[in-house]
Amino acid sequence: MVNETGEIILSRQDLREVTSYAAESAQEVLEIFERAHPADSRPRDAINAAWTFARGGERGRLLRDTGWAAHKAARDAGTAAAGDAARAAMCAASAAYLHPLADAHQVKHILGATAHAARAAELTAGNDRDVGADHIEQARRRAAPVLVDVLRRYPAAPSGGGRVGELLRDLDAALRSRF
Known part of the structure; x- marks a missing residue:
């Protein structure tokens, strides 16, 4: 799924699927932030x-502005x-901006919200x-085939990133071996 210029082909629906997955992941832990900062709506x-x-909404300024605010x-x-x-909320907003470049760092747009x-x-x-590993396993189970297909168009997740990077790579490997 790469064109003649080496760019990865991504449809608007692919981007929506990636963003939905990221939003669901971020939504699951939003209360952690909101308990600490009940008056701060930036992640929400x-x-x-x-x-x-x-x-089905537009990909535009609102996503960028709220992502930066988060x-x-x-x-x-x-x-x-x-x-x-x-x-995780910031990554959910930025998931819509997955770039069609064969760059391992793009995997963070796909799975970053879940890792955080x-x-x-x-x-x-x-x-x-064990709680983190369970969270990753649940995320693996809910990943739709479309998300896995998009992920497989990119190189494997990059090294580094501390514990979040480790969780990202664990999920990346688990999803690539699925189906």
């Missing part, structure tokens, strides 16, 4: 923008768990890696 706004795009919320979060929950969500969950459980 980013997730809502992602859902709007995933359900990124700022992550920096302001005060705890690692709340920060990762906000980063898993990390937020395990940190909330006292840094319990």
Whole structure:
């Protein structure tokens, strides 16, 4: 699924599927951020923008602006768990901007929200890696064939990234071996 110029072919529906998957992942841990910052709607706004795009909305300024705002919320979060929950929201909004480049870093657009969500969950459980692994397994199970097909168009997830990178690679490997 690569064209003659070496670009990966992505349909609007492919992008919507990736964004829906990311939004669902971020939604699962939003309460972690909101418990710490009940008056801060930036991550929720980013997730809502992602859902709007995933359900047929436009890919535009709202996604970019809310994604950046969620990124700022992550920096302001005060705890690692709340920060990762906000980063999951930022990744959900940015999932719509998956680039058609055969670059391993693009896998973060596909699976970044899920990896940050898993990390937020395990940190909330006292840094319990089993909680993160369970979160990744649940995400593997809910991945639609379209998402796996899009993922397989890209190189495997890159090295690095600490524990979030480890979770990202675990999910990437699990999804690539599926179907």
